[in-house]
Amino acid sequence: MINIAGNKMDLETILKEFPSGEADKKIVTIMASSNTVYSYSTINELKFEITMRKKIIEASIKLNDSRFSFKVFKKSKCNTHFWKRTDEGGFKINEGVQPFDAINDIFENSSKYGTECATAIVIVICKALIDIFPPAQSNKLLEGIYLMNWSHLNNSLGIDYYRNPSDFFPGDCRYFKNPDVDPEKPEWQGENTIDLGNDTYYGHGIGITSAKVIIRELNKQRIPDSKTTAFLLDAATRPDFKHLADIYSKAH
Amino acid sequence: MPENTSDLNTSNLLDSVRHTDGIDNLKLKFREIVCKNTHEAINLLNNKNLNYSSLFSLRSVVYEFDLHRYLNFRNTCALKITERILAGKPSKTTNVNHVNRENMHSILKWIFDTGCSEDVSDNRHEEIIEVSALLLIKSYRDRTILRKVIDIIFERNRRGAYTYDLIWAAFESSAPDVLVAIAERLLSKNEKDVELAGRLLKFIPSDDRLESLQQSKQKTTWINENFNYLYYTREAMHQCCNPIPFDVSQEAKYICKLVSPDKGDFIEPLSKDEHKLLIHFSALDNTSKKMLADCSAKLKKTNSDNWSSWLNSPLSEQIIYAYKLGGVL
Numbered sequence: 001m002i003n004i005a006g007n008k009m010d011l012e013t014i015l016k017e018f019p020s021g022e023a024d025k026k027i028v029t030i031m032a033s034s035n036t037v038y039s040y041s042t043i044n045e046l047k048f049e050i051t052m053r054k055k056i057i058e059a060s061i062k063l064n065d066s067r068f069s070f071k072v073f074k075k076s077k078c079n080t081h082f083w084k085r086t087d088e089g090g091f092k093i094n095e096g097v098q099p100f101d102a103i104n105d106i107f108e109n110s111s112k113y114g115t116e117c118a119t120a121i122v123i124v125i126c127k128a129l130i131d132i133f134p135p136a137q138s139n140k141l142l143e144g145i146y147l148m149n150w151s152h153l154n155n156s157l158g159i160d161y162y163r164n165p166s167d168f169f170p171g172d173c174r175y176f177k178n179p180d181v182d183p184e185k186p187e188w189q190g191e192n193t194i195d196l197g198n199d200t201y202y203g204h205g206i207g208i209t210s211a212k213v214i215i216r217e218l219n220k221q222r223i224p225d226s227k228t229t230a231f232l233l234d235a236a237t238r239p240d241f242k243h244l245a246d247i248y249s250k251a252h
Numbered sequence: 253m254p255e256n257t258s259d260l261n262t263s264n265l266l267d268s269v270r271h272t273d274g275i276d277n278l279k280l281k282f283r284e285i286v287c288k289n290t291h292e293a294i295n296l297l298n299n300k301n302l303n304y305s306s307l308f309s310l311r312s313v314v315y316e317f318d319l320h321r322y323l324n325f326r327n328t329c330a331l332k333i334t335e336r337i338l339a340g341k342p343s344k345t346t347n348v349n350h351v352n353r354e355n356m357h358s359i360l361k362w363i364f365d366t367g368c369s370e371d372v373s374d375n376r377h378e379e380i381i382e383v384s385a386l387l388l389i390k391s392y393r394d395r396t397i398l399r400k401v402i403d404i405i406f407e408r409n410r411r412g413a414y415t416y417d418l419i420w421a422a423f424e425s426s427a428p429d430v431l432v433a434i435a436e437r438l439l440s441k442n443e444k445d446v447e448l449a450g451r452l453l454k455f456i457p458s459d460d461r462l463e464s465l466q467q468s469k470q471k472t473t474w475i476n477e478n479f480n481y482l483y484y485t486r487e488a489m490h491q492c493c494n495p496i497p498f499d500v501s502q503e504a505k506y507i508c509k510l511v512s513p514d515k516g517d518f519i520e521p522l523s524k525d526e527h528k529l530l531i532h533f534s535a536l537d538n539t540s541k542k543m544l545a546d547c548s549a550k551l552k553k554t555n556s557d558n559w560s561s562w563l564n565s566p567l568s569e570q571i572i573y574a575y576k577l578g579g580v581l
Contacts, residue, residue: 073414074379088414118490149416150493151451161492175491183390184337184383186417189490223391237492 002031003039004046017043023054026197027169036166040242048132048245053171055128060194060202062107063124070205071114072187073148079105079112083147089115090148099142100135103127117192118149120204121173124194125157125239137251141244150237156247158240165236170197173237176211178218180226188221190230192237264299266306275309275372282310286317293317298324304363305370308334308377329359337383338376357392360384368400382418389421398425402433406440409448416489419452423497426484426514431456431475431498438468455496477549481505483516505545506533507563508552525564532567540571547574 002009011032018024027050031038040046071077073089082102083091093102103126106113126145130138146152153159168174176191191214193201202208206217211232218230270278286293297307297319307314307327311334314320320331329351351359364384367377385401388394401422408415422430437449446464456474458467475482481504487495504511507526510519522530533541547570551559562573 073416087412088416150489150491153493159493161494177486177491179486183386183421186386186420186490189420189488192491233491235492 001034001037002028002046003037004043005041014046017047018050021054023057023170023197024050027053027171030167030169034167042249044249045242045245048248049241052128052132052239052241052244053169055131056124056171056194057196059107059124059127059131060196061208062127063110063120063204064202064208066107066110068106068110068120068204069114070116073116076115076119077113078115079109081105086146086148088148090119090146090152091115092146093144098135098139099126099145100130100138102145103130103138103142115147115204116149116187117204119147121192121194121237122147122150122153124202125159125173129157129239129244133248134251137247141247158243159237160240161235161237163235165234168195168236170195174201175233175235175237176203176214176218176230177233178222178230180222180228181218182221182223185221188218191218195236264296264301264303264306266296266310267301267303270303270306270309278306278309279313282313286313286319290317290319294319294322297327298322302327302366303370304330304367305372305377307331308367308374308380309372325355326359326362329355330363333359333363333384334380337380353392357388357394360388360392361394361397364388364397364400368397368404378413385418386421389425393425395425395427395429398422398427398430399433402430406437406445406448410442410444415448420488420490423484423488424486428475428479428482428498428513431482432479435468435472435475438471439465454494455498477546478505480510481545481549483511483513500545502538502541502545503530503533506530506541506548508548508559529563536567543574544570547577550577 002014009032011029014028014032015025018028028046038046040049069077076085076089076091078085078091080094082094082097082105084094086092093099103123106123107127126142126147129141133141141156142154143156145154150159172195174193174195176193178188178190181189191203191206193203193206193214196202196208199210200208201211201214203214206214215230215232222228222230266278266282269281273281282293282296285296296302297310297314307330311331314323314331320328323331364381367381367384370377372378381404385397385404388397389401401418405415405418405422408418431453434449434452437445438453440446440449450464453471456471458470458474460467462470478500481501482498483501485496485499487497489495498513499516501511501516504516504518507522507529509522509526511517512519533544536544548559548563551562562570565573
């Protein structure tokens with residue numbers, strides 16, 4: 001159910017606000033038909049969330065189409081003009097460099113970059129953000145950014161992990177877990193992905209494909225004779241859309 | 253070549269040279285020994301007291317003089333494992349031909365035990381130690397190395413080196429002892445230790461308004477109070493920003509029975525009465541469950557007789573008592 005400023009909205013009325021776009025319709029339909037109440041203070045708050053989810057999907061496709069490579073942290077690489085590669089394999093923004101430019105460079109000079117799947121997802125979320133916010137605001141939100149899996153996230157993004165949510169939406173980050181991974185290949189312990197809708201996921205290193213294929217790829221990297229298959233977790237990682245919408249609305 | 257076992261309690265000459273004069277001088281010295289007396293050189297390598305780090309440092313010389321043909325089983329396997337890991341060849345859990353599981357375990361353990369504390373200043377040596385640790389913990393369920401693994405994690409963290417795979421492996425051991433070892437670092441004088449320990453134990457509840465020392469004490473108390481009832485959830489940093497790797501089995505805490513940290517199952521079968529207690533308990537909401545479980549563990553610790561009569565009283569009376577004891581509903 002969707003609730004705007006305390007009023008229950010029916011699907012038909014809401015859909016009029018989103019005349020085009022398959023993803024928009026899909027997200028709104030899931031929300032409207034859910035038993036969970038999705039509450040927004042304004043229609044613009046909902047629109048912001050849907051726009052950001054679409055931007056996350058677009059950024060995933062862009063990154064997948066680029067020459068950004070898969071590298072384990074020990075062998076990660078970056079464009080040192082914008083980033084400093086730390087000893088643990090993360091990318092810390094250089095002093096004097098604007099996050100807006102540094103994130104865009106990952107997409108423009110993608111062959112100079114390589115890292116693991118979790119960091120790729122953080123990059124995708126940052127790219128979605130800078131595609132929505134103007135440069136000055138993006139720079140403020142991503143100030144001092146350090147790209148290193150989920151460990152050093154900027155608080156301003158409000159990224160959180162939701163266990164057993166009632167619904168999943170395109171633009172969610174979903175995790176495929178591989179419990180019996182070969183211990184010599186810890187990078188295959190799971191795959192962080194972006195839900196692109198229609199049972200397609202972007203996972204860095206695997207590409208854009210179905211859940212079945214991702215599970216099959218992970219299963220190839222298990223200990224010998226394992227009978228425990230990889231699986232998609234009932235959880236999602238999301239930025240704090242409402243918090244970001246609030247920042248966005250104050251600036252516009 | 254026979255193994256020299258004459259000086260089990262003394263350090264190996266090769267280790268001594270490496271410690272005092274460094275790796276380059278060790279290679280020079282070893283070359284000298286090979287030229288003068290090959291038999292002695294091989295004996296030194298095959299000696300039981302040799303540290304893996306010396307074998308690692310000398311492997312180019314070993315190949316140069318074709319000494320690998322005379323190495324004992326331990327060294328032969330250790331070198332094969334080393335070369336395979338460094339070549340990054342696809343493994344099926346370090347499949348070295350003709351080595352059974354038991355032998356592989358003892359060789360990996362030798363590599364780890366005698367190599368983990370050695371300063372070889374070589375990333376490749378660190379990699380071998382790391383992979384050995386991952387294999388020992390994940391494939392051989394060896395928990396004896398966990399303390400050392402935690403030491404390595406914090407040592408690496410101090411110099412900003414890569415720690416994530418070892419952290420993952422330490423938690424994958426599913427041993428709550430890992431939490432105890434990490435919690436000790438909350439009181440370290442080194443800021444980086446405290447920061448990492450705080451990050452790894454972030455999932456343990458504590459009052460954010462308190463000073464860090466008080467929070468550390470709360471976390472340590474939580475670990476001690478729940479130690480027997482903790483189980484590994486398999487949540488890892490790879491999958492999310494705020495993993496909860498260990499959770500408390502409130503059912504186990506309520507009836508004060510040990511659980512397997514690996515799966516959260518009861519270690520011993522439950523009696524009929526215990527089954528009955530848990531049926532009623534399972535109908536409660538999470539807050540009430542936690543309150544009763546906390547109360548039960550406290551009572552059991554302070555007065556076993558009182559605990560027994562409390563546990564056998566009606567659930568409504570248990571709740572009233574637990575509430576009076578300071579529980580929060």
